[in-house]
Every structure is written in structure tokens, then in C-alpha cells.
Amino acid sequence: MTFSTPLKTRAAHLARTALGAVLGLGLAGAVVFQPAQAFAQAAEAAPAAAARVVPRADGAGPALWAIRDADSTIYLFGTVHVLRPTTAWGSARVDAAFAGADDIWFEVSNPDDQAAIIPLVQQHGISPDRPLSSLLTAEELTALNTAAAGAGLTAAQMDIFRPWLAGLTLSVAPMLKAGYDPQSGVEQILKARADEIGIPVHGFETLDKQVGILAGMSEADQLSFLRSTLEAYDDATTELDAMVNAWATGDIVTLEKVSVDEMRAEAPAVYEALLVQRNTDWASQIQKLLAGSGTAFIAVGAAHLVGDDSVQEILADRGVAVTREE
Structure with a gap:
């Protein structure tokens, strides 16, 4: 199928909007890679994962920021929740900051807890009385069926999904064929590393709050x-590749453009819910950490650490200096 350039451009914009969730919601990787059947039955807790070796970045690697006062150091590190195992993002600078921390902070403390995630999705993501077939046009249902195939599903299987769950699932589904894997996501690797060396892990939010x-x-x-996800489905992998490359090389200007700017313009409600409100809350929690002492390493979705409404900008507006580590 051939599209005009304006249509291709709009599809790319929408793909960035949908994929902003990949960099903005820690739960994304855990939810979207579950088979539909998992939302209708109980799950057993998965065994703890062993820490993986991360390929070393060619240059300095992803960006790292720090906040310091007389007795505290707080590192801010942006993550990607779903990655190819071959993505080179390892960094001696990040490793040293992580290893020297007294505490590790993620969006949630248990991003790998499938037994906790599935009941929440059952409760908040399934709606048999408001099926998607009653909310979408025939053309949209056809697009849904085509997109669902990429996740090994059909539109009929997804019919009971609430729109948010269908959108989140299909935002990342194209990455399966492209080799992306939630087990290679940054949080999963850092969580396993923290467990191995015995650093306490905390979360800014709970899983139920994220859902x-x-x-x-x-x-x-x-x-x-x-609808944005369906319209942009074919461009999703290309756009995520651009996001990941910008993140892995520390190119925060490009990362802001492809992950935050489009979401703010195309889906302001999603932008407000995923980024602005949560960044504001996290900034307050970080200020409480700063009032104490010791070293903390904070790893949250990269979209939270770029743009005018980033955690750093909110802290700066409150008089807290945040510097990028070079």
C-alpha cells in the first residue's frame, strides 16, 4: 500500500505518541507482552531473574543526572522498559553510580511481579459489557484485527479489552517481531543487579496506581x-528504534522530540496523565529524599527526564539544582 508523504508524516507523529508510553510507563513492558489468556486466569510468580551482561555503549552511553547537597547525592537515570538484548547501553559511569547507591528507586518496586499485575489488569482492563466492537467502526475493527495479529491475537480475543489496554498492548506488539523483549528492559536488568548485590529497592508508585x-x-x-495506535501501527518499530538510539547515545534533544513533543501535541490527556502529574509527584518525593542523607539511584522511564515538564525542570523551578554528569 502506498501513502502520500503527509499521511506518512502523520503516521510517524502518531507512532511517537503511542510509543511515548513505552518510555513513560514502567508497567508497559510487563502488561503488553502477556497473552490474552493470562488476563482470564491466575498466574504463578516467576522465578527471580539473574542479572544480565549489558553490551557496552560505544560512547558515553545514556544520560545521567545528579542532585547533590552537603550529605546527599541523588542520581537520575532514564530507562527504556522494552529493549533488544543486543542494545548497547552499558556505561562505567552509570555502573559506578548504581554500585555506590544506598537505595535504588524505580517507578514501581516490583516491575517483574506478574502475579500482582495480572489481577489488576483483570480488574481494570477487561470490560465485557463495553466491548470494543461496540465502540469502534467496522474499518477500525478491521485495523484492530490486523494489528492484533502481531501480538498473536485477534480482534475477537481483544474485544473485552478496555480501550486503554488495547492501545497499550498494540503500542508495543510490533516490537515482538523486531526482537524487543521486556526481559531486556533496563528496570528488569537493574532490579536483578540490585537483588544480587543486596541494595534495597523502592518504588515511587504502586502497580495498582500505574494501572x-x-x-x-x-x-x-x-x-x-x-485510534492513534492503530493508525500508526506500521511505523511503530521504526519510531521506537529512533527513540532507543537517541536514548542509548545520550541525545536528549532528539529523545525529547520523538518521545515527548508528539505526545503533548497529539494526545494531551495521555501526556498529562503519564508525564506531568507523575513528574510533579516524583519531584516532591525526591525533595524528601534530598532532605535526608546518603546516595540514591533513581531509574525511571526516559520520557520523564526530558522536556519542559521533566522531573529536572520541576525541581529547578523549586530551586533544586540538577546537573548532567559528563
């Missing part, structure tokens, strides 16, 4: 998110 971020949006906003 509630998207589940709490209006149905109209959820449908807008799903």
Missing part, C-alpha cells in the same frame, strides 16, 4: 489513544 493512570482516563481519551 489506574490509564484506566482512569475518560473513555473518549482512551479511544483516542487506541
